[in-house]
Amino acid sequence: MGHPYIPNVREIREQMLREIGATSIDELFADIPGKIRLKRKLKLPDAMSELEVRRHVQAMLAKNGPFTQMPSFLGGGVWPHHIPAHVRELVRRSEFLTSYTPYQPEVSQGMLQALFEYQSMICELTGMDVANASVYDWATSLGEAALMCARVTGRRKFIVPALINPERFSTLQNYTSGPGFELTKIGYDRRAGQLDLSQLRKELGGDVAGVYVENPSYLGFLETQVDEVAKAAHEAGTLFVVGVNPISLGLLKAPGDYGADIVIGEGQPLGNPVSFGGPLLGIFACRDDTRLVRQMPGRLIGMTTALDSRTRGYVMVLQTREQHIRRERATSSICSNEALCAVTAAIYLASLGPRGLRELGEACAANANYAMRKLKAIKGLKVPIFDAPHFNEFTLNCDGIGISVAKLNAELLKRGIQGGKPLRGEFPELGETSLMCVTEYHTKDDIDRLIDALVEIVR
C-alpha cells in the first residue's frame, strides 16, 4: 500500500526507473561512496498511522499543565492573550500556510499584500515609517538593531539598561561578538527603576552607535524620561532604539513620538499563541531615512504597479540588502523569517482596531493594577518594588515574609497556580523578587485566587 504523502507507489517507481533506463533505486545512490552509505535502517521507531501518532503525541503533551487549566501569572517575553477564533482560522488557510517566500509576486499577491498590511500596521503602532516583514524574535531583533546602528554610524559601542532582559542581553552579546562591540550597561534609580540619565550622558560620546531602552521595561515599569534619553542620544549623533511589547502601544505613546529611530519588539502577543516560547515574531521598524532604510535587515514589501496596466500590486524590494544578492556583505543572513506570525498579527490588529487595542491595553493595565493593589495589602509583600507607573507586568518582593520566591511558587503550585518568574538569578540585588504578568486573559476570580493563596501561605 502506498504512503499517503508519497504518491509514486512501487509500481509507478518501477515504471519510472524503466523510462529513464535505470534498473533499481539503489543505482540512483551509487554516487555515494560505499564507506559512507548507511547500510542499516535508521534507529527510529517504525512508521505509525495517523491515529497512533495522534494518540502518542497527545498522551505525551497531556503531561503538560496548560494555563487554560490553571491560572498562570508568567510573562517576561511571551504573554497570554485571547486569540479570536477567526484569526486562527484565516492563517490556517493552506494558500498562506503552504506557500513560501513570495519570489514570484504574480502568484503571491495574497501573502505580499498581507505582509504589506502587517508592515503598515506596525508603523502606525510604533510611530515609524518602515517596518520589515519580521525577524525571529525580540532578542534577535535587538542583535540586528545593534549591528544596524554600527553600520549606519560607523561606531562600535552600544548602550543598554542594566535591567535589560538577560536573555536579550545574551543574544545581543552573541550578535555583536563578530564585529567586536563594546556593550555598556547604564544603571537605574533603585526607588523608581528609571534609567540613570547622568550616567548615560557620561557614557555618550563620539563612539556610541546606539542607545537602547525597553519601554515598558523588562520588570514592567514605564521609562518616564524617554524624551531626555532621545535628546541626549541625538546630541551625541547616536541612534535611539526602543524595545516594546506592542500590546502596550494601544494605550501608550508610540516610540516614534518620543524620538525613537528604530523600534523593535515581540509581536507574539498580537494573535500568536504562547506555545512554550516559539515561534515568536521579531518586530523591526525605523524612520524613513535613506541612511537607515538601506541598512535594515530582513524582507521588505513595497507597493508598485503592474507593468502593462496601472493595477496596484506588491513586491519584495531593496533585495540588494539581502543575503541572496549581497552574500557576505548582506545586512543580515536572515532568509526564512516569521512571515505567517506576521500575517497573524496583521489580522489580529485589523480585528481590534484602534479602540480595541486601547480597551485591551486598559483591561490589561486595570487587571494588573487590581492585582497590585490587593497584593500590596498583604503584609510582608512589596508590590511593585519600583515606584513608577506600570503596564501589565510588575515585580513582587517577598523578603519581608522570610521565604524565597522558589518556596512561594512551590506553595502556589500546590494550590494549582503558576507564580511569577523568580528574578534572583538575574538581578541578585533585588533579593527575593519575582516578575508577575496579568492580562485581559485573567479573570477577577483568577486574581482573587492568587491573593487568597498568598494570604494563606504568608500566614
Next chain:
Amino acid sequence: MQEGLYYSLEHEWVKIEGKLARVGVTDYAQRKLGDVVYIELPEVRKQVKQVAAPKGKEMEMGAVESIKAVSVVYSPLSGEVREVNRELQDRPELVNTSPYSDGWICVLQPSALDVELKNLMDARAYAEYLKKLG
C-alpha cells in the same frame, strides 16, 4: 564609449578636467547592470587608491545597484573625492540614460595622475577589451 576619456578594466571612465578627474561607469557597465535603482555615493574627502589586483576596500568608491545585483565602483585613480553627484540620489536612472554626462558619479583630486594614467586604457584599447569580452 567616448574619445578623450580613459577607461579601467572595471568599466569606469575618467575625464581629466584640469587638475581634477571626473569619474563614472561606462555604457557597457550600465547595460550589464540593467535599470539602476540606487547609487551608493562615496563620501566627500574620502581617500581612494587606484584599483589593482588584489582588490581591496580602499579602492572602493561606492556602488551601483539594480534590483538584482550590486556593482562596486572601483576608483580608476588614487586621490581624494572632492564632489559627488547628488542628483543621482533622486534620479539614479541617469546612469542608464547618460552614463558619460549627467550620470557622472564623482570628481576626484588625483594624487599621482602622471604615473597612474599609464595603467588606464584609452578609447581604442577599451574597445579592443570589450571585443574580447564578447
Next chain:
Amino acid sequence: MTNYRQAKWVSDSLLEPLIFELGKPGRAGYTLPPKLHEQLKISKNLLREKLELPELSEVEVVRHYTRLSQMNYGVDSGIYPLGSCTMKYNPKVCEELASLEEAACVHPYQAEDSVQGALELMYRLERCLAEIAGVDRVCLHPSAGAHGEFVAMLLTRAYHKFKGDGGRAQVIVPDSAHGTNPASAAMAGYEVVTVPSDARGRVDLKALEAAASEWTAALMLTNPNTLGLFEDRILKIAEIIHGVGGLLFYDGANLNGVLGKARPGDMGFDIVHFNLHKTFSTPHGGGGPGAGPVGVKREIEKFLPVPVVEFDEKRKRYYLDYDRPHSIGKVKAFYGNFGVLVKAYAYILLMGAEGLAEVSEAAVLNANYIMRKLSGTKGYELKFDSSGLCKHEVVFSVEPLKRETGIGAKDIAKRLLDYGMHAPTYYFPPIVPEALMIEPTESEPKEELDRLVEALRAIADEARKSPDKLRSAPTATAIGRLDEVKASREPILSWRMYRKA
C-alpha cells in the same frame, strides 16, 4: 494559451483594496470581557492620543484575508519545484497537534513539573535528529536555517578559542553556496574565502587544499550541493579541512537527497544543521516560521546554547540544564520554535525509519526522472555531470535557448506560472548561467512531473515561435509582471509612506 487561471479579485485599478481602505468608524472585530474598574496611575503625557488603524467588523476582516489567500499559491495548490526549498506536502495532523492546548497554551517559564510533555517531546526529537544526522547532541533553539548557520559559526569560534586557537579568522565557502552561508559567517565576524567548483560541479579539491590553512576555522558545505550533485569526495574534503585543524559544517538544506541513505556525521561533518521546514515537512508559512536546529559531535557539545533539555535518570524527569559553563549563551529567547518542533516530531513518527528512507528514494527518483526527460530537449542543458546522477534536485541551464531566441530563465519561469505551476528557482546557483533549479520532492505524482516536463518543452517551442508571448508572461495569474524597478527606486513600504507619496 493555457487553460489555467488563478483566482483573482479585481476592483478599479487594484486587486483587493488595502485593509486601510476598508471598514467604517465604529466597527469592531473583537469582543472583550468586562473590564475591572481601576484608576490607572499613568500620566497623560505617557498615553497615546490617537492610533490610525482601520476599523472593521469580523465579517470584513474574514472576507478580506480570505480573498487575499485566494490570490496566493502554496504546495496545496500545485507543484512547487523551488530548488533547495524542499516544498513537500505538509501533513495536516501535524497542524492539529501543534494547536492542542497542551502545546499552544504552555508558558516557557512554567514549573518544570508542569511541562514534562513539552520537554519530553523536545528530548525525543533531539534523539531522532541526532540519529538521522549521525551526531551526538542537537540544539533546537535556532528559528531558521540561516539562524542555525549563524549559531554554528558561533560554536566554531567558541571551539577554536577554547583550544587556544582563537586566531582562526577564515571560513571557506564554495562558489555554489547559498547566500546565507557567507552572510552568516560574516555576521559572526569571519572573513569569507570562496573556492571554485570543478568541471564536475563539485568543490575543486586543489583549490580547497590551497585555501585551507592554519587560518581556516571551518568549511561550510551542503551535500548534495546546490547543483543537486553529491560531493562524492567528501571524505577527502574532510581530511583536508581536519588536516589543518578546521571544522566541517553541514548545511542541511539538501538533506532530503540523502535521508536514510547517508548521514552527515558519517561523512566527517562536525556541526550539522537541519531545516525542519524543508526536510521535516513543517509548513513554510509564506516565509516562516521554520526551525534550524544544529547538531554537533561530542567535543562541541559543551558550547551549545542554554538551556539544553536533559533527562534525570534517577528522578525519571526531564529538566532544562543551564549549568553549562562553556555555553555560548542565548541565541534567541526561550528554547526554540516549539510549535514547529511538534510538527517535525509528528512527521518523523508518521514516516518512521523506513518511510524516511523512502522519502529520499522517491525524491531522488523524481529529480532524476525530470533530469532524463528534459535533458533531450533542445534549449535546456546540464552544465555539469550531464551523464551522471543527480540527487533530489537538478539544475538546468537555458543558455542555449537564450542564445537561440533571446528568452532566458526568468521568462521561462514566468511563463510556467501560466500553466498553473510554481516556477523553479532561477539564476541560482550563481555558477550556472541562466539556471533553473528544479526540486520536485517526493510529494509529486508522476503525472505532475510529466506535466512539468511537457510544459517546459512547450515553452521552449513558444520561445522560438513567439518570444513576445513569453516576455509578457504571466497573464493567467492574478496580476502580470510588476514594475520592480519603480518599486525599488521610489520605495513605498507602508500605508504611511503611500499617503505621503
